[in-house]
């Protein structure tokens with residue numbers, strides 16, 4: 105299967121670098137604006153990368169297909185055998201994103217995400233062993249390491265002689281990552297001494313190289329990042345954690361007791377560790393997103409076969425409307441997630457400086473879509489799906505982690521909404537002070553007001569809006585109009601909410617969640633339309649069905665957005681909050697029909 109069969113034959117033209125844009129495309133949505141050049145033309149990988157990618161994808165496919173029966177056994181046992189890890193090394197799968205100069209394969213972010221898609225079609229745990237190494241374990245070294253650090257570690261990480269893990273989470277610090285307690289103090293020689301415990305570390309038990317985050321006393325208690333080898337005295341690895349899913353993937357605690365870390369193993373600047381930790385996660389999100397897309401493709405394949413083969417009431421169940429509806433929805437979700445993940449990977453590859461909101465959107469959408477798809481494919485197989493002989497129950501269990509690690513869906517939704525609204529809030533604040541400032545600095549004051557008034561006129565009349573109907577083409581004109589209309593609505597509603605709540609918006613989590621959901625639908629929908637409209641009209645079923653997916657997604661998004669925007673105005677938070685407070689007080693459900 106080619107990397108992206110639907111856009112064959114197009115000339116490669118990456119999205120415009122962000123320097124040409126004042127703000128990123130997702131933030132722009134909160135301003136009521138669509139940055140057309142960030143979506144059109146839908147990106148395509150260049151020929152050289154594609155050739156390399158096809159080879160890697162094919163070898164991953166061939167190798168993992170041979171292990172099919174073993175994946176169930178390793179899941180039951182809760183570990184992958186060393187020979188399997190050795191085969192991953194031999195295939196070069198630990199060097200996917202490491203530059204060729206350091207012995208890796210040097211794939212782009214898009215190429216890497218596509219490989220993880222393929223490995224996840226076979227087994228989530230296998231994919232995670234590869235993914236945790238590249239997406240987060242050694243990504244910090246790649247992004248922030250010095251030449252000396254890279255020369256010291258990257259060749260061994262590329263060959264898989266060293267396997268990497270990312271150590272941020274602690275017993276008292278999960279989503280609130282800034283509260284970590286692991287400490288790093290300087291000794292008399294200027295080296296560091298690390299003390300603390302990290303938990304639930306993917307690859308923890310098999311890794312030899314850890315990116316560890318710790319609080320450095322010398323920089324006012326700020327967080328710093330360190331490159332730590334397992335062989336450093338004082339590093340200990342706990343026993344493997346028993347888990348719901350991804351059971352064959354290694355998850356353990358990693359302890360640090362007076363671990364001496366050489367001064368040169370500080371990663372990036374002292375005190376910048378939190379930013380490094382978040383940059384790694386943002387950059388790695390397309391790996392997880394690619395994995396989710398691969399899982400969905402596998403579920404769709406399984407469901408399609410099952411639906412055709414299974415006969416009830418004298419007919420194949422694929423003939424029943426309710427089964428068709430599920431298969432169609434799984435396909436729409438997969439196409440949408442794939443489009444968004446691919447787009448974000450290209451933002452990263454094109455040198456966008458800030459893609460954090462877009463990456464978070466693609467992670468939330470793809471991981472939740474995968475969870476729905478795993479559940480629905482199991483439902484189609486029903487009783488057989490529940491049994492261990494078939495892979496559905498394992499896929500269902502494996503998918504559950506996706507909305508938890510590398511940022512929970514809740515935290516990412518808050519991040520998406522707050523980051524998107526912050527700029528609008530800043531602008532409103534500046535306008536507030538400009539009104540007072542107008543007599544002292546008339547030019548600056550009037551300038552801001554004129555700019556804002558211009559935006560408001562744009563929003564009310566939609567004049568001057570960067571129209572996308574032209575780019576979307578006649579086949580998708582009506583769908584493009586939906587996204588133009590509702591982008592303006594999000595801009596208006598952001599303004600209304602910020603005026604209503606001011607700074608208190610940070611505590612209005614219901615509103616923030618609704619705003620994030622609108623932004624997710626808009627961003628993902630624009631990716632879908634851009635992709636479908638960039639396909640060559642070859643009169644094929646594949647082309648026609650892709651247009652149909654775009655229509656169906658647009659209609660579904662329109663209904664969801666309408667509902668979410670209305671709910672933002674209604675604001676029923678207080679009743680729900682009061683009910684939840686009561687239930688937490690009584691510690692359970694107090695009613696009974698007896």
Ligand SMILES: Cc1cc2nc3c(=O)[nH]c(=O)nc-3n(C[C@H](O)[C@H](O)[C@H](O)COP(=O)(O)OP(=O)(O)OC[C@H]3O[C@@H](n4cnc5c(N)ncnc54)[C@H](O)[C@@H]3O)c2cc1C
Nearest residue numbers: 270271272273278279280304305306508509510512514515
């Ligand atoms: C299998 C597995 C592998 C993992 N691998 C790694 C790894 O390799 N490296 C690593 O460092 N970590 C890893 N983790 C940890 C993972 O990243 C954390 O579990 C995740 O960040 C959430 O933290 P928590 O589980 O402590 O949940 P908590 O932070 O305790 O959150 C509990 C619930 O409250 C919600 N919540 C929290 N704060 C807020 C808020 N302000 N507003 C609204 N809701 C909120 C959360 O969304 C969640 O639903 C792994 C975890 C698992 C289960």
